[in-house]
Amino acid sequence: PVNGSLASVGGKAQSLIRMIELNLPVPSGFVIPVEFFSNWFETIKKTDAWKAFLEADMHSQLRSSCDAIKAEATKLSFSKEQKDTVNTALSKFNHTGGLFAVRSSSPEEDLEGSSFAGGYETILGVTKEGIEQAVKKAFASCFDQRVAVYKKQDNFDFRNPKIAVAIQTQIASDVAGVGFSLNPVSNSY
Numbered sequence: 001p002v003n004g005s006l007a008s009v010g011g012k013a014q015s016l017i018r019m020i021e022l023n024l025p026v027p028s029g030f031v032i033p034v035e036f037f038s039n040w041f042e043t044i045k046k047t048d049a050w051k052a053f054l055e056a057d058m059h060s061q062l063r064s065s066c067d068a069i070k071a072e073a074t075k076l077s078f079s080k081e082q083k084d085t086v087n088t089a090l091s092k093f094n095h096t097g098g099l100f101a102v103r104s105s106s107p108e109e110d111l112e113g114s115s116f117a118g119g120y121e122t123i124l125g126v127t128k129e130g131i132e133q134a135v136k137k138a139f140a141s142c143f144d145q146r147v148a149v150y151k152k153q154d155n156f157d158f159r160n161p162k163i164a165v166a167i168q169t170q171i172a173s174d175v176a177g178v179g180f181s182l183n184p185v186s187n188s189y
Contacts, residue, residue: 008033010105010164027101029168030089034107037139037163040076044143047072053143054159058152066145073140078132086135089167090128099170100126102134104141107162108151120147120163124170131167138165 004017013031020026044050049068056065078086104120121141123134141147142163151158182189 007107007162008035008164009166010034010107010162012103012105013164013166014105016166016168027168027171028093029100029166030092031105032086032135032165032167034162034164036082036085036165039079040073040139041161043076044069044072053148058149062148063145066143066148069143070140073143074136076136076139078135083132086131086167090131093169099124100128100131100134101168101170102126102131102138103166103168104138105164105166106142107164108156120144126170135165135167139163 004014006014009017009031016026016029017031047069049065049072052061053065053069056062102123104122106120121138121144123137126134142161148158150156
């Protein structure tokens with residue numbers, strides 16, 4: 001059971017939860033909340049790469065410092081408790097041999113006045129055995145240069161990153177699309 005608050009599950013997952021509550025046809029899944037990653041953030045914040053990131057010049061050093069933090073993130077592993085939590089959630093799916101979509105969900109995305117569109121990672125075609133690697137990749141995306149630039153330009157707190165991850169069964173679709181309730185360019189109806 002996950003607290004469905006924006007701070008805990010992020011914008012994308014909160015929207016998915018709302019759609020499920022409205023009985024819309026959304027593939028089944030679960031959310032790994034922000035709190036799940038607190039020990040990973042503590043580990044990252046103790047690295048030299050993190051210190052370099054905080055001091056990086058946005059124009060000349062940001063890419064290399066973001067890449068260094070992402071490299072540190074790929075070294076992380078699920079603790080026994082994290083692994084048990086994810087395996088328990090996965091065991092509820094009769095999805096033998098099926099694939100999953102592992103989708104990042106930030107508390108700072110999909111807000112009024114910010115979107116972070118394309119900044120965070122979605123990993124498609126993930127097997128049960130590949131979940132941990134895909135979760136690490138989604139987690140690491142919160143340190144991507146695109147995200148850091150957007151945060152710095154729009155005065156978001158880049159010193160305290162947060163991310164949640166939604167894991168959904170992946171369906172084979174013939175078509176896909178995006179619907180807008182507002183014109184994304186002019187913000188008019």
